[in-house]
Amino acid sequence: MEHYGDVREALARRLPDGLIVLAGGVPVPRNFDVEFVFRQKSDFLYLTGVEEPGSYLLIDPRRSRSTLFIPRVDTHHKVWLGHVPGPGECRKLYGFSDVLYHDQLEQAVKKASAGYRKAYIEPAAYRKLRGAVRMANAPGALRDALEELRACKTxxxxxxxxxxxxxxxxxxxxxxxxxxxxxxxxxxxxxxxxxxxxxxxxxxxxxxxxxxxxxxxxxxxxxxxxxxxxxxxxxxxxxxxxxxxxxxxxxxxxxxxxxxxxxxxxxxxxxxxxxxxxxxxxxxxxxxxxxxxxxxxxxxxxxxxxxxxxxxxxxxxxxxxxxxxxxxxxxxxxxxxxxxxxxxxxxxxxxxxxxxxxxxxxxxxxxxxxxxxxxxxxxxxxxxxxxxxxxxxxxxxxxxxxxxxxxxxxxxxxxxxxxxxxxxxxxxxxxxxxxxxxxxx
Ligand SMILES: [Mn+2]
Structure with missing residues (x-):
């Protein structure tokens, strides 16, 4: 847990001048009602350790805050998937002080973007946030920073x-x-x-x-x-x-x-x-x-x-x-x-x-x-x-x-x-x- 916090801090130090947003992976359908076995996107795993699909990560370097956004699970899902950890449990499980639901992402990004003129938003997250983001986005710099960090193992x-x-x-x-x-x-x-x-x-x-x-x-x-x-x-x-x-x-x-x-x-x-x-x-x-x-x-x-x-x-x-x-x-x-x-x-x-x-x-x-x-x-x-x-x-x-x-x-x-x-x-x-x-x- 400590390790993942350290990694997010290291990324924030490399990109101190913009909001950072990443999307976790989503399940890929194989055919009707069946999905391919889910494996989290490597960058998301690197920064969070979260192996479940459908999450987002927001890093606010100036305020030294990281927020995890998890899917909101309805009764239908609970019937088929059983227990899915909620925000309280995810805080403990993954060591985040802030855990919200993913339908709160847009609002949170808008709020956090005050004072920033730049953003580092990964393409999959940008597709969801396009309407909410006024800042210039530099996904390439995020890509490079992650590659630099991931190369040397802690x-x-x-x-x-x-x-x-x-x-x-x-x-x-x-x-x-x-x-x-x-x-x-x-x-x-x-x-x-x-x-x-x-x-x-x-x-x-x-x-x-x-x-x-x-x-x-x-x-x-x-x-x-x-x-x-x-x-x-x-x-x-x-x-x-x-x-x-x-x-x-x-x-x-x-x-x-x-x-x-x-x-x-x-x-x-x-x-x-x-x-x-x-x-x-x-x-x-x-x-x-x-x-x-x-x-x-x-x-x-x-x-x-x-x-x-x-x-x-x-x-x-x-x-x-x-x-x-x-x-x-x-x-x-x-x-x-x-x-x-x-x-x-x-x-x-x-x-x-x-x-x-x-x-x-x-x-x-x-x-x-x-x-x-x-x-x-x-x-x-x-x-x-x-x-x-x-x-x-x-x-x-x-x-x-x-x-x-x-x-x-x-x-x-x-x-x-x-x-x-x-x-x-x-x-x-x-x-x-x-x-x-x-x-x-
Ligand atoms: Mn080999």
Missing amino acids: PGELALMKRASMVSGAGHREAMRQARSGMREYEVQAVFEAECLRAGLRHLGYPSIVAAGANAAVLHYHRNDALLKDGELLLMDAGAEFRGYAADITRTFPINGRFTRRQRDIYSIVLETQKKCIENSRPGVISADLHVQSMRLIAEGLRGLGLLKGELDGLVEGGAVRLFYPHGLTHMLGLDVHDVTGGRKRRMPNPTKVPVRFVAKLEPGFVITMEPGIYFIEALLNDPKLRRKYRHAIDFAKAEKFLDFGGVRIEDDIVIRESGAPLNLTDVPKEIADVEEACGR
Whole structure:
């Protein structure tokens, strides 16, 4: 509760010269009488912790006041939804001194706007307030201020993220323990999601990816319905949310509990790459440089196996390694699984010679993922144009023998700290011996 009050004060300090108004999310209808499962808008959750739909927030920086506006619930609603907390309860529940009903918003904004010439009203709230507001509105500045603030996590937020990571980690360990050949991918998904639900975490940060064998080479695989086969790997990328804060964890483990020689070779390259990049995740480091470092390490490993040929610089800058590693190393993590970068992305030119989506100078309080991978993707390895372009850099005959392999990704969630080593929020085995033990066959 204190945390949310602090966050609102920080926003008021950044935008001291205008009234701030935000709208919470509203339920989205799915079909007649049925709604999609409601998940609060991230900015609103960030500022209030309110997970119920239909609320508004008014921040009056000059008077240092925040008011929460909640829906007025009628008898019909009470019949269908049961008890809905009223203003008195919401004051206690969310730590607001002022709680009103949402039909009082317009009046309250009019009253509070005395002395202000400016407003920071989010578009969804502005649609409701257009008639009542005479001040110039600057929603872009509100957007930027929120992104700046959300990028660096406070100790309170880190505690929430730790909880999301702990529960998700337990889900991953349980999936390793229970996965068996003959099961379907969705049965392993059920093991993970049951563990999260049992701990009270009802939302996932993103749809779970549970990919056996060659399916692991489909980067956003969501079918999750194939059979698990003896001798293959299973890649699971899954994370739950706690109070809106996501975990984003990937593990790849042998379905029969023992890595083959070939699986070890590929897995070790990914693991060593990930560990080095985590170690180097320090304040001031540019995320794109870490990505290039991960490409070099993977290129070096694949060259050692004879899959790539030639100079490392050429393999990285020429793009040959991207056929095996076609995604980013890292992204921000928070209330959104691909979280805001704090506007810093727009200001920072990419200093490297490779295209990278996330370019930011790491700061204390950033939470980022570290997720290198190696995949054998048929669409890339059998593309005639790419085969011609990279005929001197890639041993395609050798790579073809891996088309049944799928891929390996290892992903942890990392907190950048002022000094010392980064803090790893993820507690799931990843060393080969530890993974085999966790599989416990
Ligand atoms: Mn991720």
